[in-house]
Amino acid sequence: MTSPLSLILFDLDDVLCRYDRSARIAHIAARVGRDAQAVRQAIWDSGLEGRADAGQVSDAGYISELGALLAYPLTVDDWLDARRAGMTPDAEVIAIAKAVARRHRVAVLTNNCCLLADHIHYLCPPVAEVFGAQVYASASFGAAKPSPDLYRRCVQHLKVAPGETLFIDDVEANVAGAVEAGLRGYRFTGTEALASELAAHGLL
Incomplete structure (x- = not known):
């Protein structure tokens, strides 16, 4: 018998928010006086963003x-404004x-630095509201994501069983990683489909 859901865990970018990487790049580029390619290379092609997401750098x-x-004295405020x-x-x-949060526990899990x-x-x-x-x-x-260790550590921190957690993400590999960790997973493809899925679980 399937356990009742105790936690609904949402992804952030391209689920709760529309994420425009090009806008973030343009903001940093304008601030530091470099072109978009230089910013893209510094953040992503260098592997820095991936290491930050995995907690390998403070x-x-x-x-x-x-x-x-970027050869620029970047500040936290610069990063926040661009993000x-x-x-x-x-x-x-x-x-x-x-609406789900009125009767059920909700949280967000996002690939990002702290x-x-x-x-x-x-x-x-x-x-935040x-x-x-x-x-x-x-x-x-x-x-x-999509490391199963991430999901296991997250639900352990939240003191919720993996099988009692529904994870929602727009990336199939991330959903697969959650399922491998024992969570229930749902790939976000649009608002109406999400509402139907949550209603089917009795969450709306």
């Missing part, structure tokens, strides 16, 4: 290393999450 180390790669520029809250999905979780009230106020402090960056668990 927030301070991440900002310092990124500044060095915010690339995030647009999805009001419909957030409204669904808010700066994002620590500053979610600035970066995306509507998400619904989830409060229950926004978790992968870096805090020392692993990144």
